[in-house]
Amino acid sequence: MLTMNNITKVFRTDLVQTYALREFNLNVGEGEFVAVTGPSGSGKTTFLNIAGLLETFDGGSYSLDGEDVSHLNDKARSRFRNEKIGFIFQSFNLIPDLNLFDNVDVPLRYRGFNSSERKRRIEQSLEMVGLANRMKHLPSQLSGGQQQRVAIARALAGEPRFLLADEPTGNLDTKMAHSVMDLLKDINEKGTTIVMVTHDPSLAKQAKRNIYVRDGRVSELHEVAAFAEEESQTTAKASNG
């Protein structure tokens, strides 16, 4: 489904070269819910951007949905993002002067659906995140948690195969974070593959699988249970010490 082999990403500035990813290997299967954790600056966002075709990479190979995407041109990458990938960002990234309906409409516009199809999808996905009755509201009239739900509705409206989320709960309090997490689990249950970067171990352990990134590499792979165990041990140690 998503296969990265020895992906390397270097950021070159005038003075330094930063290896954001080095020999990054990962395989995500259909229907998985992968949580990515790791220290700040370890390359999680970089990985997600490359996975979502928002950024190019310098070495290695990457295939998505059975297609080698290394050499796609800009138009093809845009199309790929539009049809197969949904994004959720930490800062929601809603367009402030479009109402909820029009915000969810954005990816559908580039898809070329007719207006009744767009309307159906927008209403359906806003329904799913519980905001169908706020369609005409502006983002600024919503709470942070509600805004993130709109962003999720926007990501879902195109019925993508993948949902990529970069700290989707980073700007939310615990209660709202968990409700967003529940929503993502629901979506995953319905068959959408999800890769989510998070700093919150309690959310990470709710995913089916955890990976840990350090220094631009996948340093450990955990099955959920194993991770949860280790996680509980470290918290236990912390509370003991």
Add this chain to the structure above:
Amino acid sequence: MFSYYLRLAMLSIKRNPILSSLMVAAIALGIGACMTTITVNYIMSADPIPSKSDKLFYVQLDSWDPNNSADADEYSLPSQVTWTEATNLMRAKKAVRQSAMASSGAVIEPPGQDAKPYNASIRLAFTDFFPMFEVPFLYGAPWSHEQDQAREQVVVLSQETNDKIFGGENSVGNSLTIGGNVFTVVGVLKQWEPMPKFYDVTTGAFNEPEELYMPFLLKEELELPNGGNTNCWKTPDGEGFKAFLQSECINFQMWVELPDENAEAAYLDFLNSYAAEQKAMGRFQRPINNRLSDVMEWMEDQEVVADDARIMLWLSFMFLLVCLLNTIGLLLSKFTGKAAEIGLRRAVGASKGDLFMQHLVETGCIGLAGGLAGLGLAYLGLIGIGTLYGDFAKNMTSMDLTMVAVALGLALLSSIAAGLYPTWRACNIAPAGQLKSQ
């Protein structure tokens, strides 16, 4: 998709009202300045009688001073003819229609007790003047060829004059005292203001037409004064009016109507043989050099489009350029402010082309708004020029559509040109960089 882009453009313009209005104002100023000068140039270079401007010819004969080289610019072919040539050519009657003419003036004494006498401008012409130049009549008709020859005291009034003296009524048959002589009104013109005033540009191509029209030969009969420019290369032999008329002084214009090239060639032959005859009589001592110029050639020759109008045109285009450079700067800052939205749109699947179109539509809207505002400014500018220099602005109405189209086209084109670089920058924003926490 276009209507979607339009909606986004409106939203975006509303989001930054100050920035947007600055851009509209910059474009409006540039377009306003350009349209003002374009219109002035357009009116100046317009064909005043498109239906037959290629059939009407201005006659020039070289009767000038043999001691001055005809090659020197200031002594080249004279731009008017002498009384002798005017009357001789009229007598020869070699063209389909012909009229010698001159400008003059006299005091009108309007009937009625309270009305004060005033100085009126006069066009002396032959009756062919009216059909030749398609002069429209409100009442009556031109005088006849016989009346021309008999030097009858008949007069055709301009509409304005008729309004002033006869309150706009049909005054045909009424008498009017002009320069102490009693004239009979035979006709009243409909509003007629050829622009430029091509039939006589010697005293300014954009002057108002004359107030009265009367038979040319009355010049001699009533010793009417010279109007316009009078040039002489030698002093008249003797004193007085008769001596002036027989002198080599030029003060008269000669127009002929020739239906085709054969007629034109034949008329030029006639002029050349006429000049040869005159040579034999001791006049026309320079090499034979006669010329027929059709209306547009004559306008060109007389440099009706003044140099300063051309210079103003270039200056205004420079000004537009400066305004556009400003607009580029404003657009850059505006589109930079939209980086987050652009990044988001890219992430969810907009191609560079989609974003390019979106922003081009936005720029186009601003350009159109600027164009419309610029038209308003141009209109004010023309009124300003009108009050300074004459009645250009009055003639605007007839050119409205062309000018509106030119203005909007120019505004659209230049705003899109200004928008290209900012738009290109906008759609090349790397999406990943814009999606981080804000």
